[in-house]
Amino acid sequence: MKDYTNDQVTLIKEGDVYYLQFNILNKYSDKLKHAITLRHGGASKYPIDTLNFRTTGNDKIENVLENVNIISNVVGFSKIYKAKQKHTDNILILDNNNKKEYKFENLSSDEYDGYITKEKNIATLVTTADCNPIIIYDPKQNIIANVHSGWAGTIKKITIKAIKILNEKFNSRLEDLIVCIGPSIRKCCFSSEDELFKKKFTDIWNFEDEYIYYVEDKKRFHIDLLYVIKKDLIDMGIKKENIADANICTMCNSEDFFSYRTYTKNKLNDYGVMATIVELI
Numbered sequence: 541m542k543d544y545t546n547d548q549v550t551l552i553k554e555g556d557v558y559y560l561q562f563n564i565l566n567k568y569s570d571k572l573k574h575a576i577t578l579r580h581g582g583a584s585k586y587p588i589d590t591l592n593f594r595t596t597g598n599d600k601i602e603n604v605l606e607n608v609n610i611i612s613n614v615v616g617f618s619k620i621y622k623a624k625q626k627h628t629d630n631i632l633i634l635d636n637n638n639k640k641e642y643k644f645e646n647l648s649s650d651e652y653d654g655y656i657t658k659e660k661n662i663a664t665l666v667t668t669a670d671c672n673p674i675i676i677y678d679p680k681q682n683i684i685a686n687v688h689s690g691w692a693g694t695i696k697k698i699t700i701k702a703i704k705i706l707n708e709k710f711n712s713r714l715e716d717l718i719v720c721i722g723p724s725i726r727k728c729c730f731s732s733e734d735e736l737f738k739k740k741f742t743d744i745w746n747f748e749d750e751y752i753y754y755v756e757d758k759k760r761f762h763i764d765l766l767y768v769i770k771k772d773l774i775d776m777g778i779k780k781e782n783i784a785d786a787n788i789c790t791m792c793n794s795e796d797f798f799s800y801r802t803y804t805k806n807k808l809n810d811y812g813v814m815a816t817i818v819e820l821i
Contacts, residue, residue, distance in 0.1 A: 541580070541796060544723075549576075549786045554614045557581030557591065558796070562720040564784045568679055573663075574818040575615045576673060576722045576786070578796050582607040584812060592798070592812030593667050595647055599810070608644055608665075617819055618661040620644045623652040625667060625688055629696035631705060635659050654687040654702050658710065663819035669798040670730075670790050672769065673722035673816035674699050678712040686818050691730075694765055695740055700772055714777035722816055723788035723797050727764035730801075731755075741768070 541558065544551045549560045558578040565574055582591030583606040584599050591607050592599050608620055621634060621642040631654035634642065639662055642648050655664035664686040666673055671690030676699070678684075685702040687693075699719070706712035732738065738761060742748050751767040754760065766785060774780055794802040803811035 542793065544786075544788055544793075544796070546787060548784045549788075555581060557610060557614045559611070559615065560722070560786060562675070562784050562786075564718055564782075565675065565677060565720060568677070570821075571679070571682055572677065572684060572818060572820050573615055573617060574675060574816075575611065576816045577611055577814045579798050579812060579814065580796070582610055587803070587808040588798075588810050588812035591814070593665070593815040594669075594811070594813040597810045597812070599812070601647075605645055611815060611817065612663075615817070617663040617817055620663045620665050620817065621655070622665045623648045623650045625653050626651040627690055627692040628653050629693060629698040629701050630654070631656060631685075631687075631698070631702050633657070633705070633709075634662050634664060636662075653689075653693055654685060654698055656683065656685045656702060656705060656710075657820065658683040660820045663817050665815050665817045667813035667815055668722070668724065668790075669800040669803075669811055669813040670725040672724040672765065673814075675720040675722075675816065675818050676702060676706065677718045677720075677818075678706060678710070678716055679718065680716045681710055681712050682820060683710050683712065684818050684820060686816060689769070691763075691765060694769055695744060697772065699769065700776060703776065703778070715779055717778055718782045718784070719773055719778055720784040720786075721766065721769065722786050723790050723793075723814075724765070725791050725799065725801060726766065726789035727753075727762045729789055729791035730765060731760050731762045733760050738763070745771075
């Protein structure tokens with residue numbers, strides 16, 4: 541196991557379970573708990589070994605629920621809540637009135653890729669396997685958002701949408717917000733030769749030379765999703781020093797992190813997902 545600790549995140553090992561925490565959020569450990577899981581220490585079997593949280597694959601649901609119990613016990617989370625992810629920009633505001641239907645074990649079919657809550661003891665969970673898990677925290681208002689932003693969600697600007705909700709509905713000031721971006725596929729591995737795919741990005745961010753570069757005689761290009769995510773955040777008014785990036789590529793490190801592109805490259809029959817969990821206490 542590589543030590544993924546850096547100036548932004550700390551790798552924690554408890555028993556066979558490994559998870560990451562953001563140093564900037566640990567300053568508020570009296571107010572919130574959070575964890576981004578690695579793929580070790582769970583009940584699931586190959587090729588989704590072992591700490592898998594995907595409920596729509598071939599894994600037995602009892603294994604997934606056991607994995608939820610494992611991480612909950614290790615970190616000390618309360619009840620965990622989740623809806624179905626579908627690469628939308630839908631954001632669910634969770635509170636004590638509606639949380640019951642979104643208990644993880646209920647396997648809600650409602651489609652949400654982001655959660656906001658100001659209630660204590662509601663642990664929201666998003667799953668990723670190359671996509672960007674993004675935690676947003678307002679320490680002044682003590683409110684959190686937990687967002688799943690793959691390339692589709694990034695194009696839809698789901699993180700910006702979550703911040704607008706925090707600002708407009710919960711009076712969060714942009715200068716107070718902390719934004720943490722977890723392990724995800726990085727520009728080294730996020731590539732394509734499909735010019736129509738590239739156009740999905742250049743139609744929105746027309747400064748192509750800043751975040752797209754070509755290799756292999758200009759046939760294959762790489763996209764730096766983190767660049768456009770961070771630029772959107774800063775342009776919106778988030779302080780640069782309040783943006784934390786784990787700076788870990790899931791595909792480069794697929795032995796420790798689940799990676800959808802590694803699954804397709806190796807033609808495996810299933811893939812697992814990691815969990816990003818955050819809870820006010």
